Amino acid sequence: MPEKFLQPYDPSATESRIYEEWEQSGLFNPDESAKQGITSADAPAYSIVLPPPNVTGRLHMGHALMLAIQDTFIRYKRMRGFRTLWIPGTDHAAIATQSVVEKQIKKDENLSRHDLGREQLLKRIEKFANESHDTIVKQVKTMGASLDWTREAFTLDETRTRAVRTIFKLMYDAGLIYRGLRIVNWDPKGQTTISDDEIVYEERAAKLYTFRYSKDFPIPVATTRPETKVGDVAVAVHPDDARYTAFIGKEYDAIFCDVPIHIKVVSDKEVDPAFGTGAIGVTPAHSHVDWDIASRHELSQEIIVINEFAKMTVNGRLEGKKVLDARDTVVEWLKSEGLLEKEEDITQNVSTAERTGGVIEPLPKLQWFIDVTREIPGRGKSLKELMLEPVQSGAIQIIPTHYEKTYFHWIENLRDWCISRQIWYGHRIPVWYKGEAIIVGTPPAEEGWIQDEDTLDTWFSSGLWTFSTLGWPEATEDLRTYHPTDVLETGPDILFFWVARMILMSEFALNTIPFKTVYLHGIVRDAQGRKMSKSLGNNLDPLEITSRFGADAARMALIVGNAPGTDSRISEDKIKGYKHFANKLWNIARFVLENTENFDRSSQTELNSEDAARKTEYEIIIADVTADMEAYRVYLAAEKLYHYVWHQLADVILEESKAILGTVRTPSDASAEAKNSKKTLLIYLLDNSLRMLHPFMPFVTEEIWQSMPTKDAKFLMVAKWPLLH
RNA sequence: GCACCCUUAGCUCAGUUGGUAGAGCAACUCAUUUACACUGAGAAGGUCGUAGGUUCAAGUCCUACAGGGUGCACCA
Numbered sequence: 001m002p003e004k005f006l007q008p009y010d011p012s013a014t015e016s017r018i019y020e021e022w023e024q025s026g027l028f029n030p031d032e033s034a035k036q037g038i039t040s041a042d043a044p045a046y047s048i049v050l051p052p053p054n055v056t057g058r059l060h061m062g063h064a065l066m067l068a069i070q071d072t073f074i075r076y077k078r079m080r081g082f083r084t085l086w087i088p089g090t091d092h093a094a095i096a097t098q099s100v101v102e103k104q105i106k107k108d109e110n111l112s113r114h115d116l117g118r119e120q121l122l123k124r125i126e127k128f129a130n131e132s133h134d135t136i137v138k139q140v141k142t143m144g145a146s147l148d149w150t151r152e153a154f155t156l157d158e159t160r161t162r163a164v165r166t167i168f169k170l171m172y173d174a175g176l177i178y179r180g181l182r183i184v185n186w187d188p189k190g191q192t193t194i195s196d197d198e199i200v201y202e203e204r205a206a207k208l209y210t211f212r213y214s215k216d217f218p219i220p221v222a223t224t225r226p227e228t229k230v231g232d233v234a235v236a237v238h239p240d241d242a243r244y245t246a247f248i249g250k251e252y253d254a255i256f257c258d259v260p261i262h263i264k265v266v267s268d269k270e271v272d273p274a275f276g277t278g279a280i281g282v283t284p285a286h287s288h289v290d291w292d293i294a295s296r297h298e299l300s301q302e303i304i305v306i307n308e309f310a311k312m313t314v315n316g317r318l319e320g321k322k323v324l325d326a327r328d329t330v331v332e333w334l335k336s337e338g339l340l341e342k343e344e345d346i347t348q349n350v351s352t353a354e355r356t357g358g359v360i361e362p363l364p365k366l367q368w369f370i371d372v373t374r375e376i377p378g379r380g381k382s383l384k385e386l387m388l389e390p391v392q393s394g395a396i397q398i399i400p401t402h403y404e405k406t407y408f409h410w411i412e413n414l415r416d417w418c419i420s421r422q423i424w425y426g427h428r429i430p431v432w433y434k435g436e437a438i439i440v441g442t443p444p445a446e447e448g449w450i451q452d453e454d455t456l457d458t459w460f461s462s463g464l465w466t467f468s469t470l471g472w473p474e475a476t477e478d479l480r481t482y483h484p485t486d487v488l489e490t491g492p493d494i495l496f497f498w499v500a501r502m503i504l505m506s507e508f509a510l511n512t513i514p515f516k517t518v519y520l521h522g523i524v525r526d527a528q529g530r531k532m533s534k535s536l537g538n539n540l541d542p543l544e545i546t547s548r549f550g551a552d553a554a555r556m557a558l559i560v561g562n563a564p565g566t567d568s569r570i571s572e573d574k575i576k577g578y579k580h581f582a583n584k585l586w587n588i589a590r591f592v593l594e595n596t597e598n599f600d601r602s603s604q605t606e607l608n609s610e611d612a613a614r615k616t617e618y619e620i621i622i623a624d625v626t627a628d629m630e631a632y633r634v635y636l637a638a639e640k641l642y643h644y645v646w647h648q649l650a651d652v653i654l655e656e657s658k659a660i661l662g663t664v665r666t667p668s669d670a671s672a673e674a675k676n677s678k679k680t681l682l683i684y685l686l687d688n689s690l691r692m693l694h695p696f697m698p699f700v701t702e703e704i705w706q707s708m709p710t711k712d713a714k715f716l717m718v719a720k721w722p723l724l725h
Numbered sequence: 726g727c728a729c730c731c732u733u734a735g736c737u738c739a740g741u742u743g744g745u746a747g748a749g750c751a752a753c754u755c756a757u758u759u760a761c762a763c764u765g766a767g768a769a770g771g772u773c774g775u776a777g778g779u780u781c782a783a784g785u786c787c788u789a790c791a792g793g794g795u796g797c798a799c800c801a
Contacts, residue, residue, distance in 0.1 A: 008763070222801065236801090274800095283801090348800085349798095405728070406730095406795090406797085409728060409797065492796085567794095579763070587761035627741085651766090654760075
């Protein structure tokens with residue numbers, strides 16, 4: 001028995017060394033594994049793409065969870081003999097990264113991005129992204145993740161840029177990408193458009209004002225935004241509202257707070273007669289609902305009264321005022337003119353930008369969109385249908401299944417996807433203009449063309465991730481072999497942002513699903529069930545945790561009992577428990593190795609009936625755990641193994657074996673046959689337990705394996721998963 | 726407002742196709758310097774949120790209600 005077993009197991013001395021050995025073996029790469037004759041060339045493929053961590057900072061517990069779960073899937077399949085590929089990568093995370101760097105520059109040098117200019121700012125962001133990338137890769141490795149680093153991708157590198165430009169062109173030519181003037185969600189703070197999904201609603205106290213445009217205007221109107229009323233072109237009422245039917249079709253002129261306005265009374269079914277006065281002042285340019293009403297009634301949508309900085313653009317007393325100041329001014333004016341009829345306190349859901357917290361100002365803007373309802377030429381279906389069908393048919397399975405309903409619900413409410421962003425870091429829109437002419441997809445060779453200033457929503461390029469990482473648009477061997485991928489493992493918070501967009505992109509570009517299974521994990525919370533956050537200071541740093549307890553312990557603590565789609569709690573005590581377990585396993589190995597030293601395994605092939613019963617009992621565990629692994633129930637498999645190894649193998653079987661094998665204090669008079677049977681059993685149980693625990697606790701199992709008499713592969717990582725015969 | 730999820734031991738949570746209620750932690754009693762104190766043995770702890778229903782059989786399926794959470798929508 002090697003001397004190392006005389007000491008308690010020390011993960012910090014072991015883990016980095018083993019990871020290095022694995023990496024040097026090249027066996028994270030399925031091609032290398034086939035070359036070395038470990039995987040057969042015609043073995044089925046199994047692939048996962050790692051959801052690329054943002055290059056904005058450090059690894060957090062959510063990353064650690066994702067790495068632990070995926071590495072467990074991957075190591076299991078690798079041991080089952082699949083050509084197993086796990087692709088690493090990082091995400092440029094456009095807005096997130098740019099705002100981190102902008103904030104830093106503002107703080108350190110008091111400069112804005114406009115002071116620096118596009119080129120300079122991009123250089124600074126890239127430098128930050130590179131440093132951040134290196135840190136993250138190092139951290140990913142400490143978790144034991146068996147990623148094929150030879151295939152590492154970045155969402156903004158050359159291959160991915162080619163993929164983005166290619167698909168943009170394909171969608172443009174298919175009539176799915178268009179540029180149009182629409183009401184968008186404008187974030188005045190971030191100075192960019194954001195998608196519907198990036199909005200968070202905040203409940204705030206507000207006032208509902210009831211007023212008339214002028215003394216002779218017949219209908220009172222209620223609003224929370226009096227300042228926008230200088231942009232009104234109509235009043236909409238419900239067609240069946242008896243109070244107002246007499247006025248439908250009539251037009252009125254007024255001077256509203258120094259601004260001349262022309263108001264037409266229209267009827268529209270969208271109006272709720274029960275709310276306010278039952279009449280809506282229609283401001284087409286500054287409200288989604290009003291824009292749609294204006295479209296239906298062919299009203300002017302061109303009167304813009306608020307600009308990108310949320311300031312008033314009209315002449316008169318409101319000129320240049322911020323919207324909130326303008327609101328006060330209009331209310332004062334209404335009061336002085338005797339036009340204000342009522343002022344009520346209400347609570348209102350205000351749209352704010354998820355990232356900056358800025359209050360969203362709906363504005364009409366010339367933006368790029370993806371049309372999700374238009375029929376795709378030659379396909380007879382819309383993108384919406386392409387997103388819906390594979391989940392409906394079961395081609396894609398979402399775990400837990402109830403998220404399928406959430407998914408369908410989202411698709412039903414889906415509107416065209418605004419894909420242009422007014423930030424600088426990201427894939428620049430591949431469109432070039434020269435006067436009226438435009439070129440889409442590939443940059444023109446001649447001079448004089450100007451590229452669109454905007455960049456693409458980061459989810460546009462992320463949507464390509466399953467196949468852009470495999471070399472698309474080239475028809476690569478990787479693409480043929482590993483796509484569709486097997487599992488996408490991620491959090492439910494990006495089900496719409498990302499999962500849905502990946503289905504859209506893959507279905508459009510390749511006419512196939514991007515993955516067969518979506519495994520959604522929950523949020524990792526602290527011991528009290530609170531979200532981990534900087535402001536609470538309750539973050540557990542995965543690096544600090546692994547250095548104190550070992551990556552194996554952290555992985556087990558994250559996986560055991562953590563059912564998909566359910567939030568989990570983690571605490572140092574829990575992690576400590578699994579550090580103890582690693583040590584327990586270590587000592588089981590010590591006991592078994594110590595007691596089977598110089599044992600000729602070929603001398604004993606038959607187990608006696610008592611030991612055979614133990615083996616049969618164990619075979620049930622193998623079958624059970626294997627079934628769990630196949631069904632992605634890793635949280636159950638891990639718990640069962642833990643329980644068996646500690647409370648059956650160690651507490652019962654090892655203890656019983658002492659009487660047979662004898663100890664220093666109590667010599668045994670058992671027969672040689674009984675002893676040999678017991679030794680055979682112990683080696684069998686330890687060997688197979690190491691194999692089954694490996695996907696969960698790769699380091700300690702690998703370290704023990706290197707001293708096993710049953711060692712039949714250079715690394716446990718590529719040894720065979722136990723199968724029943 | 727609509728949808729979805731959760732409610733099981735003191736705490737945190739599992740419970741797969743309906744088939745004798747489980748784990749970890751904590752607490753209790755005892756043992757022990759041992760493969761391992763990063764230990765072991767034992768005992769205790771439950772009307773499975775409430776009320777109905779289906780079934781030979783319900784923690785599990787159905788209905789209603791209550792409490793907690795999440796997502797979506799949204800009023801001008």
